[in-house]
Amino acid sequence: xxxxxxxxxxxxxxxxxxxxxxxxxxxxxxxxxxxxxxxxxxxxxxxxxxxxxxxxxxxxxxxxxxxxxxxxxxxxxxxxxxxxxxxxxxxxxxxxxxxxxxxxxxxxxxxxxxxxxxxxxxxxxxxxxxxxxxxxxxxxxxxxxxxxxxxxxxxxxxxxxxxxxxxxxxxxxxxxxxxxxxxxxxxxxxxxxxxxxxxxxxxxxxxxxxxxxxxxxxxxxxxxxxxxxxxxxxx
Amino acid sequence: xxxxxxxxxxxxxxxxxxxxxxxxxxxxxxxxxxxxxxxxxxxxxxxxxxxxxxxxxxxxxxxxxxxxxxxxxxxxxxxxxxxxxxxxxxxxxxxxxxxxxxxxxxxxxxxxxxxxxxxxxxxxxxxxxxxxxxxxxxxxxxxxxxxxxxxxxxxxxxxxxxxxxxxxxxxxxxxxxxxxxxxxxxxxxxxxxxxxxxxxxxxxxxxxxxxxxxxxxxxxxxxxxxxx
Numbered sequence: 001x002x003x004x005x006x007x008x009x010x011x012x013x014x015x016x017x018x019x020x021x022x023x024x025x026x027x028x029x030x031x032x033x034x035x036x037x038x039x040x041x042x043x044x045x046x047x048x049x050x051x052x053x054x055x056x057x058x059x060x061x062x063x064x065x066x067x068x069x070x071x072x073x074x075x076x077x078x079x080x081x082x083x084x085x086x087x088x089x090x091x092x093x094x095x096x097x098x099x100x101x102x103x104x105x106x107x108x109x110x111x112x113x114x115x116x117x118x119x120x121x122x123x124x125x126x127x128x129x130x131x132x133x134x135x136x137x138x139x140x141x142x143x144x145x146x147x148x149x150x151x152x153x154x155x156x157x158x159x160x161x162x163x164x165x166x167x168x169x170x171x172x173x174x175x176x177x178x179x180x181x182x183x184x185x186x187x188x189x190x191x192x193x194x195x196x197x198x199x200x201x202x203x204x205x206x207x208x209x210x211x212x213x214x215x216x217x218x219x220x221x222x223x224x225x226x227x228x229x230x231x232x233x234x235x
Numbered sequence: 236x237x238x239x240x241x242x243x244x245x246x247x248x249x250x251x252x253x254x255x256x257x258x259x260x261x262x263x264x265x266x267x268x269x270x271x272x273x274x275x276x277x278x279x280x281x282x283x284x285x286x287x288x289x290x291x292x293x294x295x296x297x298x299x300x301x302x303x304x305x306x307x308x309x310x311x312x313x314x315x316x317x318x319x320x321x322x323x324x325x326x327x328x329x330x331x332x333x334x335x336x337x338x339x340x341x342x343x344x345x346x347x348x349x350x351x352x353x354x355x356x357x358x359x360x361x362x363x364x365x366x367x368x369x370x371x372x373x374x375x376x377x378x379x380x381x382x383x384x385x386x387x388x389x390x391x392x393x394x395x396x397x398x399x400x401x402x403x404x405x406x407x408x409x410x411x412x413x414x415x416x417x418x419x420x421x422x423x424x425x426x427x428x429x430x431x432x433x434x435x436x437x438x439x440x441x442x443x444x445x446x447x448x449x450x451x452x453x454x455x456x457x458x459x460x461x462x463x
Contacts, residue, residue, distance in 0.1 A: 026287040026326070027312030033303065052287075052326070053366070055312075062312040063302055084365025085312065093364065102364075105286070106330030106372035113327050125375045126334060129353075129405035132371065175305060187307035187323055188287045194325045208305060222325075 004181050006204060006230035008034055012042035014169055014202060018076075020048040022112070022170040022200050024193035027085070028055035028065030030185070032173040032206035034232065036068045039171070048077040050112075050165055052105060052192055054086035061085065070098065079165065081105035104132060107162045109195055115164035116198020123152060123159035133160055170200030174223070177207035178214070181228030182221040190222060197227040206232040239433075241458075243385050243414035246431070249274045249458035250412050251342055251383055255281055259339040260332075262286065262373055265311050267383045268342035274459040284338060286310045286369040288329045291321025310369070330369065333376035341377035343370060345384035345411070347398040350445040352408040352420045354382060355400035367403065374404035386413035392444045394418070394425075415439055417456055424448055429456040 021039070025031030031051070039047075047069065055065030062085075069075050070089050077099040083089040092098035103111070110122040127133055128151060137149045139161065150161045172193045175186035183205060185193060197203050210233050241249070248270035255261055255275065262284045263269050275281065283292040292309065293316035300306040300314070309315040317323075332338060347355040354374055357367040374380055387393055394411065411418040416439045417429035425447040430439060432455050440447075 026310075027308060029287070029306070029308045029312060053368070059302070062308070080366065082366035082368040084363075084368070090364065102366045104367050104371040105326065105369045106334055109326040109330050124334065126371045126404075128375075130367075130371065130402045132367070185323075186305040187317070188285065188289055188309075189305060190323060190325050191288050192326045195327055 001180075004179065004228065004231045006232050008038050008232055011035060011038040011204060011232070014204065015039060015042045015044040017044055018046045019044070019169065020050065020167040022165075022167040022196040023049060023051040023066050024170070024172040024191060024196055025055065025065050026052045026188065026191040028063030028067070030173050030189035030191050030193055031055065031063065031065035032171055032232070033063065035171045035204065035206055036065065040068055040072055040074065045074050046076045047074055048079070049075050050079045050108070050167060052108065053080055053082035054078065054089035057086040057088045073097070077101070079103060079108070081108055101135065102132075108165070109192060111162050111165040112192060112195035112199045114162075115166045116195060119164065121161050121163045123154060124162055125157065125159055127160050128158045137163060139163060165199060167200040168202065170196035170203045172196060172203065172205040174205050174207045176209045176211060176216065177205060177228070177231050178211050178216050178225065179231075180213050181205070181225035181231060182216050183207070183223035183225070183228065184216060184220055185222055194223045197223045203228050204230045204232065208234055210234065244270060246414045246458060247383050247385070247412050250417065250456055251381055252276070252459040252461070253457060254381060254410065255279060255340060258282070260284060260290070260337065262333065262338055262341040262377065264341070264343045264370070264373075266344050268344060271342055271383070274461045276459060276461060284329070284332060285315070286329055286333070286373070288326060289317055289321055289323040291318040292316070293318040293321065330372050333369070333372045336376055336378060338377040340379040340381055341373045342381045342383050343374065345382040345393065347393050347395055347400050348382055348408050348411055349395045349398045350425050350447070351397070352406045352423070353398050354380070354403045354408050355398040356403050358401050360401065370403050374407045379409045380407050381410045381412060382408055383412050386415045386442050392442065395444045396446070415442065418447060426450050427453065429454055431456050
């Protein structure tokens with residue numbers, strides 16, 4: 001079987017200007033700092049990035065996560081649920097330097113899962129009657145074109161139609177990987193990582209530890225290895 | 236200990252601590268709601284959910300790993316603990332617990348609540364746009380949505396006929412607890428059920444734009460006495 005090992009310097013070969021990247025992590029917890037650095041070092045720009053939040057701009061409070069790419073103006077559009085602890089992301093949103101699509105975190109998770117599961121979208125009660133329902137979203141239903149999210153009444157209850165999120169690349173962080181790419185995450189570092197492994201075209205994971213095939217009990221695997229294309233080994 | 240000797244926030248948190256039952260699965264929002272955990276009666280053990288992917292928030296260990304090391308954090312990204320019997324999962328499960336009605340209650344901060352049980356708590360246009368995070372999912376899904384907030388904001392009313400800030404969720408608030416009063420929604424109607432000691436219905440009415448019914452069982456608010 002072909003090795004999935006990827007040197008950190010090789011990450012650049014998967015990057016191009018204007019691409020869409022999903023990043024795992026919740027407040028930077030579960031975002032691979034080495035891959036973020038590799039993306040920055042590659043010089044790639046005009047990225048659309050999709051993730052839970054914009055992490056911390058104050059390094060004494062927590063990891064910078066995707067903030068590294070935001071601070072260095074590599075992000076053209078951010079699709080996320082929260083930017084409250086990243087002042088630079090807020091600044092760029094206000095000045096218009098970066099486009100931000102705010103989406104409830106539960107809807108982000110389900111949009112990722114929808115893409116990864118082959119679903120046409122999901123119907124959620126979250127955001128009904130709020131500004132989320134007015135977000136721009138090109139969608140065709142029964143041949144009719146709409147340019148905002150659609151509210152559908154199903155059996156007497158209103159739901160928003162949220163469409164799948166797709167990406168060229170997902171960059172993940174796992175605690176343990178075997179050489180087939182089976183993954184185990186640590187505590188709260190799991191978050192969106194398994195959903196993104198399902199959703200993106202190419203999946204690169206940084207693992208804190210890489211073990212031999214068979215060393216992870218099948219019952220303990222959180223992301224099946226077939227979803228993982230490349231593994232960046234620990235230092 | 237009376238209301239006047241406690242801060243408004245502590246008084247509110249102590250009242251909400253008596254709303255929750257032993258074994259309840261609860262999500263406490265950041266800020267005032269988090270304080271509720273400090274005042275739970277001795278025989279009340281909650282299973283606290285952290286929206287970033289676990290059940291069983293526990294005390295913060297004495298030593299926590301540094302930033303950058305593998306670690307458990309809460310929804311605000313700060314290191315925390317997990318109790319024996321806790322469980323971890325991905326974001327889709329975490330938010331399924333909310334939307335799917337698996338939480339007995341959530342306690343959320345509030346900027347405004349109106350008489351239609353609508354809640355606004357996630358942004359002030361032109362001032363602060365942090366993003367809704369998990370607040371919209373929590374508000375639509377938890378069985379009991381308890382809003383913890385001060386009755387007014389520097390004289391500005393917060394319990395209104397109609398929210399004028401962007402909404403978090405429509406028609407989902409079950410209970411409002413302030414330092415003056417406790418209201419519940421019954422069949423879509425806002426009902427004043429409790430008043431703080433020494434506070435009259437007229438005083439509450441003067442600080443409340445929303446129309447409300449006064450319960451015929453109106454009583455004085457009791458608060459948790461833990462640590463007093």
